[in-house]
Amino acid sequence: MSAAGRVLSVKRVAAFHVVTLVAPGVAERFRPGSLVALSVGGAVSAHLTRRTFPISAVRPTGAHGGTVEVVLDAGADAGAAAEPGVRWLVGSPPGTPVDVLGPVGRPYALPKEPVSCLLVGEEAAAAPLFALAERLRARGCGVHMLLGARSDTHLVGVLEARRAARSVGVVTRDGSVGASGELADELPAVLARTAAEVVYAAGRIPTLHAVAALAEEHGAWSQTALDVPMPCALGLCQACVVPVVGEEGVTRMVRACVEGPVLRGDRVRWADLGRVPKDAR
Amino acid sequence: MSAAGRVLSVKRVAAFHVVTLVAPGVAERFRPGSLVALSVGGAVSAHLTRRTFPISAVRPTGAHGGTVEVVLDAGADAGAAAEPGVRWLVGSPPGTPVDVLGPVGRPYALPKEPVSCLLVGEEAAAAPLFALAERLRARGCGVHMLLGARSDTHLVGVLEARRAARSVGVVTRDGSVGASGELADELPAVLARTAAEVVYAAGRIPTLHAVAALAEEHGAWSQTALDVPMPCALGLCQACVVPVVGEEGVTRMVRACVEGPVLRGDRVRWADLGRVPKDAR
Amino acid sequence: MSAVDLGTDLAGLALDPPVMCASGCGGTGRELEATGDLAGLGAFTTRTITLDPRPGAAAPRLVETASGVLWETGGHNPGRAAFRAVALPALARRGVPTVVSGAGSTIGEYAELAGRLAGAPGVRGLEVNLVSRNADAYERRFCDDGFQVTKVLAAVRAELPAGVALWAKLAPGGTLPELARAAAVGGADAVVLVHGFAGITFDPDTWRPSLGGGPGLVGGPAVLSQALRCVWDVHAAVPTLPLIGCGGVRSGRDAVQMLLAGASAVQVGTWLLRDPSGARRIAVELAEELRRHDHTRPGDLVGLGHHDTPEGPR
Amino acid sequence: MSAVDLGTDLAGLALDPPVMCASGCGGTGRELEATGDLAGLGAFTTRTITLDPRPGAAAPRLVETASGVLWETGGHNPGRAAFRAVALPALARRGVPTVVSGAGSTIGEYAELAGRLAGAPGVRGLEVNLVSRNADAYERRFCDDGFQVTKVLAAVRAELPAGVALWAKLAPGGTLPELARAAAVGGADAVVLVHGFAGITFDPDTWRPSLGGGPGLVGGPAVLSQALRCVWDVHAAVPTLPLIGCGGVRSGRDAVQMLLAGASAVQVGTWLLRDPSGARRIAVELAEELRRHDHTRPGDLVGLGHHDTPEGPR
Ligand SMILES: Cc1cc2nc3c(=O)[nH]c(=O)nc-3n(C[C@H](O)[C@H](O)[C@H](O)COP(=O)(O)OP(=O)(O)OC[C@H]3O[C@@H](n4cnc5c(N)ncnc54)[C@H](O)[C@@H]3O)c2cc1C
Ligand SMILES: Cc1cc2nc3c(=O)[nH]c(=O)nc-3n(C[C@H](O)[C@H](O)[C@H](O)COP(=O)(O)OP(=O)(O)OC[C@H]3O[C@@H](n4cnc5c(N)ncnc54)[C@H](O)[C@@H]3O)c2cc1C
Ligand SMILES: Cc1cc2nc3c(=O)[nH]c(=O)nc-3n(C[C@H](O)[C@H](O)[C@H](O)COP(=O)(O)O)c2cc1C
Ligand SMILES: Cc1cc2nc3c(=O)[nH]c(=O)nc-3n(C[C@H](O)[C@H](O)[C@H](O)COP(=O)(O)O)c2cc1C
Ligand code: FES
């Protein structure tokens, strides 16, 4: 499951870095929504936990063997310094050895019927939705996309979306492109327009929370990809637990790395993330 | 004193690695025998102490700015794994940033008169002696060299020695080249033959001990370059203390990084290295 | 020279190799089985089980520190009933010797837990986690009071069927030798040294504690030298007591150090989070180190580091 | 917004910035002056001085651990007479506020040392290093016994001229809040938390302890979270006592964490060995962090991490 990989290339996309790794065995088992967990810093590293990211693309074979791609926010422009592991990854020259664990986690569940689907993506988190769109189209689903970001410099995949989706909506907080505001502001109109029966969403927690609530209001299923730190990505450490309501209405603390990262939006207790609800078991 | 350097190249010499670093300001102040202290592993490193090595060569300017060169024993062939810091250095691609502190330490003291000098070097430690030979020749000293190693694969600088010295002796433990045995076995004859008044030596502690004793017997001064771990190379941590007898016969624990690495062979209490003699102050 | 044999008798329990997962770091067993790494363990130590289920602490439950992690699961576990019904039978089926870690908040709870779990199929040992607050003694931790340590061990011992090993796990702290002796007096076959080291960190942006639960415990290579010192100090004081070294182990050389300090076996915790195959690799490296030094059995090394040592712990 | 001002009043002693070198990690002052870094310190803390010279422990005195160092200098120092004659006047000439660290093996020695050094020109404070064995109490360390801590501090206080600050430096350990309180009772103006953490490692080839002296103490980033916890625990118990955080600090963010945990100033030890300019850089980064969070004074942050914290140290 864990294998010796290496950096193939690091490229810029908008304000982000696309890191492509040679990683045997990942591409074959990839499904949209699944994750890859990287160790950082090599043999001398003081950083011993893994950095876990949604896979944005894979290539099963090629000149270099199977590759896997992730889109990282090194936060170069934010006031806060980038996380050191991410900084190391985006600064690694081609050939740098990286231990690669993956794919891990539950992917997006796909509808059996060719229903209308809306894919909602925020900034770099949107990148993995294009592989999902492809699989949904292959099943005959109508695919619509709604992309959001703080500003046009942080928007990922608009051109690709125009190719992949029947309709594409764009929202930026500063109004630099598309509608001005938050993704959630646009969602009700888009849900109505697309008659989506399933909403797939990737982004910050508040965005996912809003998407889950609006999808439910609209009567759609939602599949939300949670982005929480996953230091082991093996289900061992319990660092990544989130409160989820199960079938019988009982709340359990589930590990986002193995029981997620994709969870039903109506099952996640969004307001209680980062807490253990009193009634949890 | 400490500056942002970077790896320029890593090359093999015999069983060793020659690492050349771009390091502003070191070359100008270099004197044979002085040291350079490198931090290893970059920003993610779990290794926080410096690796301190004798400088084997410098180049004040050039296409890349001033450079400094060290010869490292990564021990690839020994049963024991190489020290992780050295492994990192010899595995670093050109351009890798390395913090460089140097030059540090007391260099070889040079005689004021044009006396006959014998330079004794063991394996990789011999490399810095060539810069010394040059300065001695510039003062009109007669320079003789005696080089030793476990085997011909670990012998450094024989060709260079033939250019730099009036006479060159070679000893290997396995007799694969030159005389068979230890450096100390050859020394008395060489001292007699060269009529050396000063012996400069670099190598393992037992070798230095033997050189110091034999030089004294012969009535020569000895200058020995001690190779002990120097984790700060600033005189702050006292990791590197060795017992040395001062003028009044009083033993003090002196820091090899600032009061050495070159010490008078007759002043070092060789048998007490790694101990604090009862009469030390 | 004869071949290296890692088989180790730890006060009656056969471990081969003498490398286990540490409590709380091997999941339920299912996760390591998925990666193919369960079979590489000399024994599987479960997370700490309590009588009743505990939902645990708020996330994040683990953050990174320099060469280590800071964690607080808040004792998250399914409780003895669900554990006995689900995880334990699965472990028994897989055939890896299982050591159940258990804790309580009264001596009675420790004893009851032992009585309910120690006789279950597949259980080869009970690891008594004493890093737990005593509801009957002003919430003071059991592991900070030698008298309570002895009482807990004796109460648990009385519930154990023959052939089930009894281990006591202690937290690092100043009077470890006395506490370890107290565990032996109570009937412990071996003492596990050590649990996590108290720590805390703060988030650079929110300025709140980084862990959801506030303070936590440190594990990983950062604490290796401190864990070695715990083993060293206890072995120096009680050289006949079998010890299990735990804290920061990630290589065969680290395992060798634990043996030199006085341990007879090691547990691997934090490092499994990075490398689930870690225990297996450590066993291979341990054998290599033995070979390199012309030794054939790990037992030869136990406490060897103490001989001819200049005096002066301070 | 007004500008950041790092000037800090630490129980009467002005520190600007509130970043110092830790005892034993700044050399004699001459070494940091050579690198141009002495002037960047809010205060210079000397290595621990004793009445008589001590040649110290066998080499190596310091080895690397994961993100840290293990060290034992064996108290190497020139003794109070040579110190007062050579190093101290040099420090006084350089104008950096000097805090002398001192230790003894009896209460009388502590008092005599204070009497002989505290009045010397340039001395602004005395840091009483209590990690020293008490010849009058079965070689138990002073820092492990609150009663002795109070007595040492009171004896030293009696020798101090007005205007010289009195600090107590303690080792990490279970009862730190009580010990800190004991130091305050004895007259300490502030408490330095903490000295090194007990450790040991072994050489992979010789299988002997890596340090010449056997066991040692751990410092460096590896211990930051543990040192923060020491500060956190003491501040929680004695919120009015000024604390100086020491252990693993290497960045402005680490310094911020120390303040949030309850310290009013920080000392930098091990990191200076890697980066002699570290203290100056840390001060610059501290100012940046304050600015980023719209604060102007380090004092605003002291103990801030304790507010609204979920309960439950264990
Ligand atoms: C896109 C989608 C559309 C569906 N439409 C219908 C429907 O029209 N009528 C109907 O009766 N059932 C519907 N379902 C429910 C589905 O048929 C199964 O009942 C459900 O997947 C339970 O299977 P499981 O126990 O293996 O999944 P689980 O083990 O419970 O979960 C597997 C993964 O799928 C996710 N998931 C599971 N169920 C759902 C769900 N209902 N919605 C979103 N995510 C889910 C989980 O979060 C998890 O990521 C739909 C499910 C999905 C994903
Ligand atoms: C190669 C050499 C030849 C000398 N020949 C003579 C001589 O013929 N007659 C005479 O009276 N004095 C001789 N000396 C001693 C010299 O002239 C000074 O007395 C000596 O260097 C003390 O100076 P210092 O106090 O600055 O050195 P220190 O501070 O004591 O040391 C400076 C450095 O030089 C080294 N060093 C100091 N003295 C010597 C020494 N004597 N031999 C080897 N290394 C030394 C030290 O180990 C150190 O590395 C010689 C010194 C050297 C190095
Ligand atoms: C995520 C995590 C969970 C842990 N859970 C437990 C536990 O349930 N019971 C226990 O006794 N120790 C628990 N520990 C402590 C470890 O068993 C071990 O004592 C400690 O981490 C030191 O070893 P290490 O450095 O190898 O991790 C846990 C440690 C971690 C990192
Ligand atoms: C090489 C070295 C020497 C030290 N010498 C002393 C000393 O003389 N007196 C003292 O109180 N602490 C001494 N210390 C401890 C430090 O002052 C400090 O308390 C400890 O190392 C933790 O801080 P750090 O992690 O920043 O190093 C020394 C530490 C080191 C690394
Ligand atoms: S990241 Fe460790 S359990 Fe999920």
Ligand code: FES
């Ligand atoms: S290496 Fe630190 S004093 Fe010499």
